[in-house]
Amino acid sequence: MKAASELAREFGAIVGDAHVREPIGHEARAATIVAEPGDADEVAEIVRKCEADAIALAALGSASTLAQMRSTPVAVGVSLARMNRVIAYEADDMTVIAEAGLTLGALNDLAATHGQRLPLDPPHPDRVTLGALVAASHSGPIRLSEGTARDLLIGVRFAGHDARLIHGGGRVVKNVAGYDLMKVMTGSFGTIGIITETTFKVRPIPERYTIAATAFRDADVAFAAATRLHDAVPLIHLEVVSAAVASALGYGEQPGVIAGFGGNGQEVAHLIAQVGAILGAGCEVIADGEAIAAYGRLRDFDPPDAALCAQIAVAPAELASCLRDCRVEYRAHAGSGVAQIFVSNAASAEDVRQTVARWREIAHRGRGHLRVTRIGEEFRAGVSIFDEPPPAAFALMRRLKTAFDPRGIFNPGCFVGGL
Numbered sequence: 310m311k312a313a314s315e316l317a318r319e320f321g322a323i324v325g326d327a328h329v330r331e332p333i334g335h336e337a338r339a340a341t342i343v344a345e346p347g348d349a350d351e352v353a354e355i356v357r358k359c360e361a362d363a364i365a366l367a368a369l370g371s372a373s374t375l376a377q378m379r380s381t382p383v384a385v386g387v388s389l390a391r392m393n394r395v396i397a398y399e400a401d402d403m404t405v406i407a408e409a410g411l412t413l414g415a416l417n418d419l420a421a422t423h424g425q426r427l428p429l430d431p432p433h434p435d436r437v438t439l440g441a442l443v444a445a446s447h448s449g450p451i452r453l454s455e456g457t458a459r460d461l462l463i464g465v466r467f468a469g470h471d472a473r474l475i476h477g478g479g480r481v482v483k484n485v486a487g488y489d490l491m492k493v494m495t496g497s498f499g500t501i502g503i504i505t506e507t508t509f510k511v512r513p514i515p516e517r518y519t520i521a522a523t524a525f526r527d528a529d530v531a532f533a534a535a536t537r538l539h540d541a542v543p544l545i546h547l548e549v550v551s552a553a554v555a556s557a558l559g560y561g562e563q564p565g566v567i568a569g570f571g572g573n574g575q576e577v578a579h580l581i582a583q584v585g586a587i588l589g590a591g592c593e594v595i596a597d598g599e600a601i602a603a604y605g606r607l608r609d610f611d612p613p614d615a616a617l618c619a620q621i622a623v624a625p626a627e628l629a630s631c632l633r634d635c636r637v638e639y640r641a642h643a644g645s646g647v648a649q650i651f652v653s654n655a656a657s658a659e660d661v662r663q664t665v666a667r668w669r670e671i672a673h674r675g676r677g678h679l680r681v682t683r684i685g686e687e688f689r690a691g692v693s694i695f696d697e698p699p700p701a702a703f704a705l706m707r708r709l710k711t712a713f714d715p716r717g718i719f720n721p722g723c724f725v726g727g728l
Contacts, residue, residue, distance in 0.1 A: 310384050313341050320344045323354045338376035340386025347391045349474055349505040357472035360716045367720040368499040370441030378694050378723045403511045409440030409504045425511045428455035432609045440504040446496035449608045450546035453644050459495040464508030499720040501713035515571030520600040523588040524563040531564040532629035535643040542583050545569040553638040558606055615651035617684055622647045623677030631675040635668050661688040695725040
């Protein structure tokens with residue numbers, strides 16, 4: 310790899326010397342230098358330079374996810390912090406086109422002035438760029454009612470092989486080479502191109518928002534109540550949380566169910582009666598501003614002292630038994646089959662490797678998979694962040710990687726199967 314000073318000089322010639330810098334915080338585990346292009350053409354020129362000189366690069370948002378994925382930094386991190394403009398917002402059509410460096414929080418501040426939002430809710434949306442939202446397929450509690458990024462993304466633009474700026478969806482009638490580029494780019498973790506622009510559908514903000522929460526004597530009873538709720542009531546989100554998470558969120562010392570719902574005044578009154586009938590007399594109901602604050606704590610929950618964190622995704626009917634077998638603390642998106650799990654103590658690197666292997670075996674039995682989302686530096690050796698896909702799926706992923714990144718420069722060596 311070239312020296313950082315030489316890289317800075319070469320990429321400064323593309324974006325300007327003032328826009329090449331040393332990495333900060335999480336970025337240091339992801340890249341040797343950071344270049345900040347001002348527009349898509351400069352991103353394309355960075356790609357052209359990297360392909361010509363066989364230089365590895367990776368797109369950066371906050372770099373928190375990438376820092377966990379990469380065991381060694383790439384040469385060049387491409388931060389889109391300067392590319393944070395809203396290009397077009399059609400409130401009547403409920404569509405927005407924005408550059409990939411805009412944060413979800415900033416977009417929703419704008420959309421809120423029209424009574425709308427992009428209903429995707431990863432933790433700390435003020436730190437999550439739209440590019441990272443798509444590339445890492447971030448989501449949160451309201452995936453139950455609104456889906457994930459791939460469900461709301463209707464257009465994408467990215468810089469790819471040969472420095473081409475490629476469009477898919479949106480105002481474009483036909484995708485390139487027959488690929489559904491929105492699906493290809495969602496969850497690609499920057500391994501096939503750098504997203505420069507996104508087009509999303511936005512949704513109305515519910516007039517009223519309410520949370521109902523109840524503690525239960527054990528997790529099996531909590532999951533049974535959540536299943537009844539999910540089958541009977543149209544909810545915005547539905548979580549089952551372990552005792553430790555319930556305590557951290559202020560809901561007592563037992564496993565709990567936290568349900569969010571909304572609508573106009575009459576709709577909410579009717580839903581409160583329905584939810585209360587299922588959750589029982591101990592159900593706590595909070596509304597409006599207090600509920601929004603409680604939802605923010607739920608969305609942003611991050612165990613501060615966890616030695617190992619992962620996300621498990623299984624068939625929804627299997628989620629309760631899988632979490633019981635994993636023997637973990639958790640925040641579970643009941644109805645979606647997804648949960649964030651963690652343990653606070655780890656005796657050794659071998660203990661961590663065995664724990665991850667056991668969790669993955671359980672996830673596979675539940676017809677799903679598991680991705681490690683946080684692991685201490687001292688435990689990284691021998692632990693794969695991503696699960697192994699079935700052979701046929703991996704063969705397809707390899708073909709896509711070869712087709713979109715024949716030079717192997719886009720965030721290489723840290724995705725599924727080492728792609």
